[in-house]
Amino acid sequence: MAMRFVIIDLETTGNGPKKGDRIIQLGMAVVEDGSIVERFASFFNPEQPIPLFIQQLTNIDEETVEGAPLFADKAAEIAAMMDGAYFVAHNVDFDLPFLQAELERAGRPPFAGPTIDTVELARIVLPTAESYKLGDLAKQLGLRHDRPHQADSDAEVTAKLFIALLRRLSRLPLVTLEQLRRLARHLKSDIYSLLDVVIAKKQKEAPTDNTVALYRGIALKKPGGGKPEQDNGEERPASVSFAAFYEQAPPLPLPGYKRREGQWEMMQLIYEALSTSQHALIEAGTGLGKSLAYFIPAAFFACERQERVVISTHTLQLQEQLIRRDWPVLRQVVPAPLRVAVLKGKQNYLSLDKFASFLPEPNDTYDAALLKCQLLVWLLETDSGDLDELNVSSGARLSLSALAIGEEEDGGRHHFFAQAKRRAEQADLVITNHAFLLHDLTASTPLLPPFRYLVIDEAHRLEEIAARYFGERIDYVSFRLSTAKMAQTITKWLEAEQGETRDVLARCQRRLEGLQFEGDELFRLLRRYALRKKPARAGRCRCRFSPADEHGRTWQAAVELCWRLRDLTAALLGEAKPLLASAATDDGTPSASLAADLVALNRQMDVLVRLLTEAEPGTVRWIEADEKGAANAVRLYSQPVDLADFFAERLFMKKRSVILTSATLAVRGRFAYMAARLGLDDFYPLCRSFPAPFRYEEQAALFVPTDLPLVSAVPLEAYAEAAAAAVLSIARRVGRRTLVLFPSYELLKMTAEALKTEEADEPFVLIAQGIQSGSPAKLLRTFLQFDHAVLFGTSGFWEGIDLPDSALDALIIARLPFAPPDDPVMEAKSERIRAAGGDPFYELSLPEAVLRFKQGFGRLIRTERDKGAVFVLDRRLTAASYGTDFLASLPPLSVYEGALSELLDKASDWLL
Template structure:
């Protein structure tokens, strides 16, 4: 059995070349699967330890005073490593740092096999939620009591290593054999270890009853869903009574069950809407428990009638919650059995057929692609869905995924691939399910294409329904940019070994003799150059039109709405000519592909031929889509479309994004969705303004008379749980004095954070203001008094930022756009919410501008009909972040006094629950906050 030495270092920084030093080393020796030795030592770095390192590790200057220098322990360290694998979590860092220090002292370097537990975990645990040491410790249920201390981290890394090696031993022979083929490109020297396991398996009988083996790839066996056989034995009213009463169906399986009146009301309203074939708008405020409120009547109706019901959500987070938590709970507690299925777009599912081809193709893969192939091989032995959301692909792995996704999969129902197609299985599960859970994106694709991706349905629940209009507009609209065109050209490739086009023509030597490949290369070059020139020209045109100061949106882009009749005629003629040239060369490429397809179809009918023709069809379709997009976006003039250009203001000169959306979506939704369905139930916590649904009815194209409207108030006692504070002494940002407003905001945030000990979420309407506020706060605070975590400044996704916020005691989280909703921070982790400005959309946003113009032209007030309702709904979303349970308490500080002073301010206050409102000086408010808390 091999010997492993797990090493972890704590250092003064990341770069030994810049003079950073080791301050602590921890080493754990593992032999025969058991920890046989441990070693730790402080090391004097001969320099002060930076304060942020002391904060992270707890190691102070006094701890290393009197500790040995590295040259005093180097021999001991090297002797322990002799004859062992060097193991570390991020091996490049620890080994690199250690080697630098050893070289300085001895002139030598360590040369030994290495194992990186990050890499091994990615490959062997592809479904882990993250690969930081703490995340893996939590995933493996390994106790990690002293993070960021060398010996504790080495111990945890050692425990994780043993679990990973155990996992490797359990993998099928075929999977291990493929991993061995990929091993050469990995950081970890796993070939001997894997070869040992492969040799053992080659001569032993192993149980493969859980695996399907096809063309040398091991895939977890799938169970076919059975038909349902039982249904509710009682009418809806008694069923509902039995569901919600004490010791009823729900109570039996739920800890701390609360009977929520709102849930009953919601369930009854939905059931009534189903029976009367009506549409309904139901606002269910925070705390209603709306997921169960709509699932219970939907399940009853679906099982009783034998018709499937669709549930659509906007976020994948809610989708996962329904599939992983709510529906399994109901499967246990309901008095009848039912089936639920999750359905996503084709691009979410792996195509085994395409993956097999890529696995064996002789291309020169980069590290990320090799890592992705290895992850997918192991994941195939675990997954029952083939859904890419289950695994965390590395960055270039996303590009590889496009090659192997089911997006262009066209499988013959008679072939073995059909039986193994994840997408076909997902469709089959959906066809046999009572409830199909999907997302707004797939729902809108389904509405537009009318091709029944989601099996036919008459009744649907649309949760997070305030997003439906924007999702539909996006799907009825278009988006095109240079990068998409460039990516497609690179993906098809040319006369280079390993390129798709080269490989295809190599498979048919006679075809490559008939067709001149240099012509294809010329087409690709022409498209690349002409598209580059077109997008550069658009960039310079927009910049010249707007040579004034460019105002950037939340993602650092500048937006310009263009209307053909108002553009410079000669410049626009040039844009149209250039567009025609790009389209001309795209057509040449399509023609070339058409000849290839014709030849292959006539030459043979093998699986291989079918795979090539599928690929060709997919690429022809994508090229056609670009031609159509260019025509609609730059040539045609359509009255109901708003078109705009976004520039990466500080990016490449061809970083130009073209967009179009319908100005008005209501009539399209009415025609293609509401008029075709028996019952559409739209629900959300934010559908009304001042208790009226009229804004939402208009936006979505629903008839007031024919739509049930129902509002369910929150069960929370806001008057006891929340105080709303509005300062009356802030400088007005209205007159352009943004700097003074930001300083006043920072002082208020700082004062309130001192009262609440951090635990604060600050919501902004502009990324620019967020950034400025963040840096002023940094200056205002005493060193690291509060942990500031800011979207776009601190690295990580929204979920990661939220977790970091919860991990620190005194922290403040700055967020914009996506943080106004869907962020749940219950309990004491969040005590105060700051809303910096009322969330009005910038008046120059292209879509808002076009909608306003259309409203004004029809004699309506754009502010009252569009701007105000949108801002109120957004405000309600933001307000809803604070109180997530009946035991939460907190303070909301709104820095924008328009909520009290402007005529329209009452619309905001009247749209949130009744609660104490204080409009006084900042000093008085802080005193009140302290007394109340």
């Protein structure tokens, strides 16, 4: 390509050029004809102090820049290199404004050429990348990146990334490139001229790509015939039974594999449970190698007995691990040919017909245009059509979910789900998720192939997921979105129609406007009712309700409005009936879109009527509203209170062997609580704990400060202030990186606010969930960028996050993780236990908190090389009689009590 690209990276004193922040280092790499032809790098004196966290992030301190030139001294040279070139950066919106400000300060004209953002380009070309951070992309593509956050190194790596992305772009088929070119005008980067060059070159070449199929004008990877993942002719181990394999105990083909006795004993127990048709509860400590400990015996059993085994897990991360990391191991240790397939619910797969209709839609938002580009490239790579493979922006998630196969749609008509189902029918091992498993247990026509043996990983989440699955929810936002989408469909259709159809559409439009108006009023009334009935805590109200017990004018008005909405929906369905004749035959028409929207709206109205008017024994219902939210921002929920009978009747009585495993199933070494919750009491399951293979006495120590206030003796604000002071002291003395876990966002927010007033001059970065935006995974990546940082987390941070080797020095548990007092599900369960003559604290609250505590503790030691200190700020751990339940559920380790200052001395010495 006869084009010149200047790839630029900057290090700065902050993130705001308008606030006066300055460049402290600049790196440039010039790319022509697919090669780096010129480089430039220089430090700059910013004529202002460099903040400590910037010094920590970049390793550039004030001594480094003291004798460096001013930017103005190099401005002419920099401008000359950029003349006539594309400006390319990994996040142009950060780098370009800084450069423009410095050029202006130096008296030079601003850069006015085209720009390309390699983040955006990578999102298009690599739609399944786990992360679009420069270091992560470099690792994925095998690019060496020695000095992250140094501008010269980052510019070099960004240039190599850009070259790799251009090469991948040029390999796309012509039809995809032309579709990307039509979308390019909606993107931030000026990549349309790049695409023009690639397309012109492609048009001159003879077509050679026979790996592509076309569907409604969209290029797809040719399907693989619906076959499950299987052996590809590689040499297999000699034929051997599981008993012989276990006796030989060969080293598993994993890098750095080290034999763990607990892992092998767990394999034997699972094989025994499957072979003798017994259910089992198995707790496997962190680091044991749990997934292989069930995957290997399940594979041997499936092959030896010719019985299909289903494996169900909760997280996408573990499903991916089973296929990408563990499945290759199985192929090398299990002698018989083995077929493995993944099957999820229809809503996890792309509907090609919906995408084909979505692709030409005009008036694209940025998120929609970028999503279309990502899907076009992804369809050339994916075998499964599983939407979880994609990494899309938060703004595109709603559009992406709308492109999934609907639950009511015939799976046989849809490419990807039908293929996944065929693969599962031919497989020995089928990997699925808890929600799909629950659907299968209750569906009149199961979608999983027949099976009698089941392994449930992350089993501690099963009841919670089942409660949500069988529960119901409706909220103002989803109601408004569904009616707005319908209004948009009708408005577009009106523009293209005349005569009788136009009259019908106009009547539908009026009905819909009335429905939206009444719906706004209903949700406004419900919010007002909830806030009056139960005052908000930490800005949020959670108010339980039961239709038979609610009274007052506001409630009666809400119920009347509910019935009014039901009638308006029925009237709208009647008006729209003449418009829906073609809906069943063509997925791409406005008729089909309106039909699907009406089905969704009708389902919402059914839920609304049930929640507000019908009694349902054994369920808990509640309203959630934000105190400072919009006047109609409200959510209604219902969940079953007890699912033990369901699991007993639909799962354990129907299957020959169900293996339930997790890192947290036992309380004080006993499984009675989990067995009762899951309805296993009458089945006498095998129960066994396999401890983590770590030397906790040497790797971890627990510290309980005795000079903090007792949480039950002071207001929450006072406790938060004391916790903030303790966190500050611990972060100063003990940890490079410290994770602080909170049982509620309310306490997290109070502690963060208290800490911020004190930590302005501290040499660590504070990252707090809910205060900084982003998912737990994103916050974790930010946390790991800094050598000295404190991360505040709640909910998802207690489990399921993995920190790399020795990333964490200290774990702080701010308060024992008892459920908040306004949790409606826990309230309802407690009432049920009390009515049966039991003690809700000892039968529910305490075991729940102990399991959560174990999950939090498990964040610290993840490998045999880790070492760290755990501080529990809640004195009840040692002062209350029930504290022993928490301590007894931990592995053997040293526990120290005393004043915080004394404990900090001990912890500092211990960590050396």
